[in-house]
Amino acid sequence: xxxxxxxxxxxxxxxxxxxxxxxxxxxxxxxxxxxxxxxxxxxxxxxxxxxxxxxxxxxxxxxxxxxxxxxxxxxxxxxxxxxxxxxxxxxxxxxxxx
Numbered sequence: 188x189x190x191x192x193x194x195x196x197x198x199x200x201x202x203x204x205x206x207x208x209x210x211x212x213x214x215x216x217x218x219x220x221x222x223x224x225x226x227x228x229x230x231x232x233x234x235x236x237x238x239x240x241x242x243x244x245x246x247x248x249x250x251x252x253x254x255x256x257x258x259x260x261x262x263x264x265x266x267x268x269x270x271x272x273x274x275x276x277x278x279x280x281x282x283x284x285x
Contacts, residue, residue, distance in 0.1 A: 190238035197231030200224050214271050222264040226256055 204224025211217050230253055237249040 190235045193231045193235030193238065197228040197233075197235065199228075200231060201228030204228060215268055218264050218267055222260050226260045229256055 201224060204220050207220025207224065208217050211220055233249045233253050237246045240246055240249070
């Protein structure tokens, strides 16, 4: 029962992330919605799967996936935001003729 709670909660959170990607107007807001909801939803789903699993080896693999998600997702969002910022500054300078 608890496993299904985590699975459904993760799916609902990921749905709100997808909704944020569709509705939000700016690129940086979309990145924020996708990373926060994506990581939180995925971790909830993986916790639900780990509760449903019977073996310790499967639980260890899911724990490694959760750690990997927590380490890489903010880094990717940061790299995308920096690239977006640099391209917008470059476009503004080219437009102004500097």
